[in-house]
Amino acid sequence: MLRGNKVGLRARHEDDIPILRAELYDDVVNSSRSEAGPWRPITPGSKDPRLVADDKEQGHVKFSVVELEGDTLVGTAALWGIDNHNRSAHIGMGLLPSSRGKGYGTEVVAVLCHYGFVVRGLQRIQIETLSDNAAMLRSAQRSGFVREGVLRSSAWVMGEFLDEVVLGLLAQDWKPASMG
Numbered sequence: 001m002l003r004g005n006k007v008g009l010r011a012r013h014e015d016d017i018p019i020l021r022a023e024l025y026d027d028v029v030n031s032s033r034s035e036a037g038p039w040r041p042i043t044p045g046s047k048d049p050r051l052v053a054d055d056k057e058q059g060h061v062k063f064s065v066v067e068l069e070g071d072t073l074v075g076t077a078a079l080w081g082i083d084n085h086n087r088s089a090h091i092g093m094g095l096l097p098s099s100r101g102k103g104y105g106t107e108v109v110a111v112l113c114h115y116g117f118v119v120r121g122l123q124r125i126q127i128e129t130l131s132d133n134a135a136m137l138r139s140a141q142r143s144g145f146v147r148e149g150v151l152r153s154s155a156w157v158m159g160e161f162l163d164e165v166v167l168g169l170l171a172q173d174w175k176p177a178s179m180g
Contacts, residue, residue: 004177006067012052012062020073020076073096075093075095077094078091078092087124095108105139106139108139151163
């Protein structure tokens with residue numbers, strides 16, 4: 001497990017899947033805001049590719065986010081689009097509604113940066129988020145990410161086009177947070 005001060009990132013457990021599906025992906029609005037494609041219902045018991053971790057997939061590492069005190073599931077996180085040649089990757093995460101606003105997002109970003117830069121030896125980590133996702137923008141900027149640009153009207157979300165913000169962090173600009 002990768003540990004921060006309040007949260008840890010661990011392997012996805014089978015019993016995490018129904019909770020994540022119910023609280024993140026069955027919510028049409030939340031899912032539409034976090035996924036690149038349109039929302040669609042997933043049959044219970046099926047292998048939902050958004051949730052099931054494939055340990056052989058080298059370009060995408062999925063984590064379950066847990067509160068360290070009590071080992072309570074609070075969300076999901078990923079390092080995706082891992083490019084070993086260019087030594088770059090992207091960060092993605094989703095916190096359960098009951099776990100938002102507690103500072104967990106900033107810590108998840110910090111722990112993912114530690115994993116990317118220290119464990120994986122990456123040079124660059126990137127975040128793309130909707131321009132109105134203030135919580136993710138704050139978490140990224142607190143971890144040292146720099147706003148690099150705006151992709152105008154690039155995301156179709158619930159009947160309208162929204163802008164996406166691109167943020168990047170280079171290994172030499174990263175300042176490690178103290179880990180628990």
